[in-house]
Structure formats: structure tokens, C-alpha cells
Amino acid sequence: MLNGPWHDDTMSEIVVGMGAGAKELATEDMILNIGPQHPSTHGVLRLRLTLDGERIGTAEPIIGYMHRGTEKLFEVRDYRQIIVLANRHDWLSAFANELGVVIAVERMLGMEVPVRAVWARTLLAELNRVLNHLMFLGSYPLELGAITPVFYAFRERETLQAVMEEISGGRMHYMFNRVGGLKEELPEGWMSRTRQAVADVRRRLPDIENLISGNEIFLARTRGVGVLTPETIRQYGVSGPIARASGVDWDLRRDDPYLAYGELPVKVVTREAGDCHARFEVLFDQVKVSLDLADACLDRLADLPPGPINQRLPKILKVPEGHTYAWTESPLGINGYYLVSRGEKTPWRLKLRSASFNNIQVLREMLPGHLVADMVAILGSMFFVVGDIDK
């Protein structure tokens, strides 16, 4: 029965029929390919599991099904075009992806960004973080079989996306960053609508929380499942909410402030348990923190005197020779760009360090010993975007 299209060439063929195992009472391991097409891989991640019954013996993440050669493409695009490409790898954090590129280029140019642009960027980055987290707050319960929270999460996403759409015209790939600031002035009345949207989301967030957080089955499925130790996290370079759920108290917004984070009271959410439940909780609390930060940014923006929101750029933007590394705290973890320029209008090299790529590698340590059902619980709690893995 294993000689179909899913047959794996590294494994010897076994014919399992009625009464198999009765003769010698020996059990055979089964190789199960989760993905590349599987609902809980959110795209085209593939996991090769060796199963004994339902228990996972070994797990190997196989990546690259969505590799688009972003880094190579960066080398033949000018910096405006690079922003379009760079906001795509993690399609849930487009604004955060754009940020790293423009920060790197601005640093190389020695360009001063208008203060209003800095605060508006901080605001939009936090809204983007909330949008990203809400997606996982909805999809994670769905993977555990709770079908309702995702609708509540998407209702909140729509609320925030309305203001993001108003400002940028985009719902996912905002393309609102420019080297030297933002694309356009904020629309009239947009700030009060944003404030209202933030308040609405904050008010309705308990709907999701009450439905899922204290649920006995949810706790049983997530507590003590997929525990990550701080040592493993440091070895694999895991970052973001996943690292903080294991007590690795590290957040670039506080520890290496960029944008306006230096002037904001960034509360870093951590948990000690390091299991699926802790990761989910961190995500939840980060949403609340981000909503507060968004409000703080709105207050500050309202107080700022009128002024430009971007810089006038030359027709051909050339970055002086040199190199720099700009990293930001993307919603899913550390997102870094290593920019090497030889003074051309395109970078000589732009290395992308994406969060999910590192975060997903640790699966081979986490999965063995768990059941297939836990595999889904763990995979969902690793909060990854396949584009961010495969670039």
C-alpha cells in the first residue's frame, strides 16, 4: 500500500495487509511526508517524519519549495524596487520588512529622516505587528480544531486593515516606506480613525481570549508540549515571540532601539515555560502591548509640529561604498539586512536574515518523541511564514 505517488525512494517497500505484524509482532516505522501540501504548513513547508505508530522518531524540515531568489534579485534592482521585493518574503509583516531596507539605505546615505516620518513609521510598524499576530491568534486554534476564533481574529484584522488600506492602498504589501520617509502625507482625519480602530480592537480582543485561553482542552493540548530551552534557542538563533516564550528576554525594540522606540516604554513580554501555550500567551500579550504603543505613537504624532514626512530624493539613488547591517524586531523575530554597496545604484549584495528561517530549523529538535497531533500543535506555535523561510 505504500507504492503510490507518495512513495519515498529512501525507504524500502513494505506491504502492509491484514494480519501484518501478527507473525513476528514486529512493527515497522512509517515515513510520513507532511507537506509540501498540507493545511497546517501554511504553504509549502515539508516535514519528513519517521513514525512509530503516531509517535515521531525523527523529523526533518525540508525547505525551498518557495525559494524565489530574493537576494539575487536584490542585486539587479535599484533601491526603490528593492523595497517592493523585500516586503514580500514575510507576507504578514510587509511594513516591518520594508523598514529594514530603508533603515540600512538611510544609514549608508547618512540621511536624516523627518521626525514625523519616524513616529508614523513606528505607529505603522506596531499596527503591522498586531495584524500579523492576529493572524496566528486565529489560525493556531484552528489547527487545534477550534474553528471559531479565526473569525473573530479576522474581524479585528479587517478593522485595522481598513486604516492601513486607507493610508497605503494596500492590504498586505503596503509599500508605504520610501528611502528618507514615507510615501505620502497622512490623510486628513486618518489619525482619529486609527485611534478608533485601535480602541475597537482592544475592546473586542477579550472575545478571542475568553473563547480559547482558559479552555481545558486547549490547555491540555498546549501545556508542556513542544518545550524549547533557552540553550536550544541560542544555538539555533531562534528569535521573536518564540524565544521570549522560553524566557530569552531579548527584544530589539528595547535592546537596540531603532525608529522612535528609544523614547517609548517598550514592555517586553516574556514567559518561562517555553511550551506551545507560553508562545500563544506571548503573542496575545504582545498584541496588547503593541496597541498601547500605537496609542502612544498617535499621541506623539498629534503633538508634533507640522513638517515634511519624506525627503526629496535624486532621480538616481546611489548608495556610497561601504556596508551596514540593519536589523529590526519584526513580528516573527529578528529581520536583518546586510547591505554591501560599491557605490552603484544597485547593492552589490543584500543579505537577508529572516526570522522564520532560523525559527523553523529547531523543529528537528522539538518534534521527536511527540505524537502527530502534537506535531500540529508545535508547528502552529512556531508562527512561521513559508515565504520568510524560503525567501
Next chain:
Amino acid sequence: MPELLEVAIRVIVIVGAFLLLPLIVGQLEHKAMAHMQSRLGPMYAGGFHGWAQLIADGVKFMQKEDVIPAAADRAVFKLAPAVALVPYLVVMVVIPVGPGLLGVDLDAGIFFVLAVMGVGVLGSIMAGWSSGNKYSVLGGMRSAAQLMSYELPLVLAASSVAMAAGTLSLQGIVEAWEPWWLAWQAIGAVVFFVAGLAELRRPPFDMPIAESEIIMGPMTEYTGIRFALFMLTEYAGIVVLSALTTVLYLGGWQGPLLPGPVWTLIKIFALAFVVIWVRVSFPRMREDQLQRLAWVGLVPLALVQLALTGVVKVL
């Protein structure tokens, strides 16, 4: 000749109910679930609030190609949906809707019902085994493991009612039922209903299907009408479970003012609504957690109920 006519009418009514009630429950699920999730659900098919959605679905399923995987065990694969569906049809024959309103009044009604319902799970195991798909095998195995865990509490809880009523006939149980049994048999009712949910593989016990883990398990490879039969099985199962719980624990057709059969239907749909409600609210358990729930929770509770029934009966 009148006898033959009577049998024919009974058969037609039962088959009609068997086809109609699951559709109503399915439509109820569509709409209730949608409104709980701030959606509208089907709105177009048939005009009025999408009432004909499931009929449209059925027509679509019938038109689809009936694909049988090359690696499948064809005979078993083809037979499995029928094995899953028919037991529920047979069970409906003995469920009384009103006094004398049933297909056949069997003396050992409860045993017949429980024995026949157990056969339905075979369909799921057969489908999982014969599909030639690893996910389906996992699903089939999960079904089999699940069978082990809920069957005992189901039987124990049901036997408590039989003991209380002093009969195994379903009609006899309803006739013997009195309102204070609601409190007396409450534990048994909960155990029976929960174990029944596990038998139906409905959330939170839907791990043999688990679309986000093993992609519908035994049903992965099914298409068209055979898949529709599995779906019909699921909703027929809800009707049968709700009807049995009504008959055993809620007094069947007993109730004030309204005619008996109406009471039965009201109780059945109220319970079906609970089944839907649970699906909307809860995540899925893990297979070993269900085993734990069954052996550490349900079986002892069912035994407590049995003892309680015995003590009260003797006093």
C-alpha cells in the same frame, strides 16, 4: 394485506425521516455555526436564507467523478461508505417517536441499538485501511482506538437506564420514565452523550478526521457520492445520538400540552443544537487524552450511576 401496507408505510416514513432529518440538522449547523462566528452562512440556494444549500451540495456530489485511487483496495474502498451509513438507518427502525410510532418494538431494543451502532465504526476503519493513503491509515487507527475508549461507558450508561426501567425495550423505557429521573439519571445522561459524541467522531473528539492534522483521515481519498454518504453518516449519527439520548434520558415523547411526536422532535433538535454548539466552541482533543477521559472519567462515572440506580431501585 393491511399488515403489508402498514409495514410499507413504516419503511417509507423511516427512510424519509432518515434522509430528511440529517439534512435539517446539517442546515441547522450551517446557519447556527455561521451566526456564532459572525457570518451569515448560505444565503442564496433556494432563495430563503439558503434553505436548499444541502440539496445543491448533494446534487453537486452526485455529478462529481467517483475517483478510486490506484493503490486502493477497490472492493473494500467501495463498500466502506455503506458499512458506515446503513447501521444508523437500521437503528432508526427501533427508535420510538411516539407511543407505538416506531418501526419495530424489539424486546432487547437497547442492546440491538448499541450493537448495531458499533458496526458503523467498521466503515471508518475499512475506509482508512483500503484507501492506500498514510493519513487515512492513521485516521482508521484512530477510529479503532476511539472505539475502545467510548464503547464501555456508552454501554454502562445505557444499562443503568435499562435497570431503572426494568426493561430493555426502548418503548418500555419511555413509558416507565418519570420526570424525577432527570436528576436520578443525570450522570448517566452526560456520560452517554459524551461517549456518543466520541462514537460520532464529532468535535471535540474528531481526531480520526482532524482536517488540520490528517486531512479528513479515512475520507481523504473519497470524492463524489461516496464522500457525500460519509457526510450523511455524520449527520444521521447526530440524529440517532440525539434521538437515543432523548428516548433513554429525556422521556421521549413525554411532555405537557404538545403531542408526543412533537416533543420527541423538539428534544432531538435541542440536543443536535448542543452537538453543533460544542463543535463551534471547543478545540480537538488528542487520542490519548480521550482514552484518559474515558477510562479515568467516564467509566467510573458510569459505574457510580449504575450503583446509584441499583441503590435507589432496591430502596
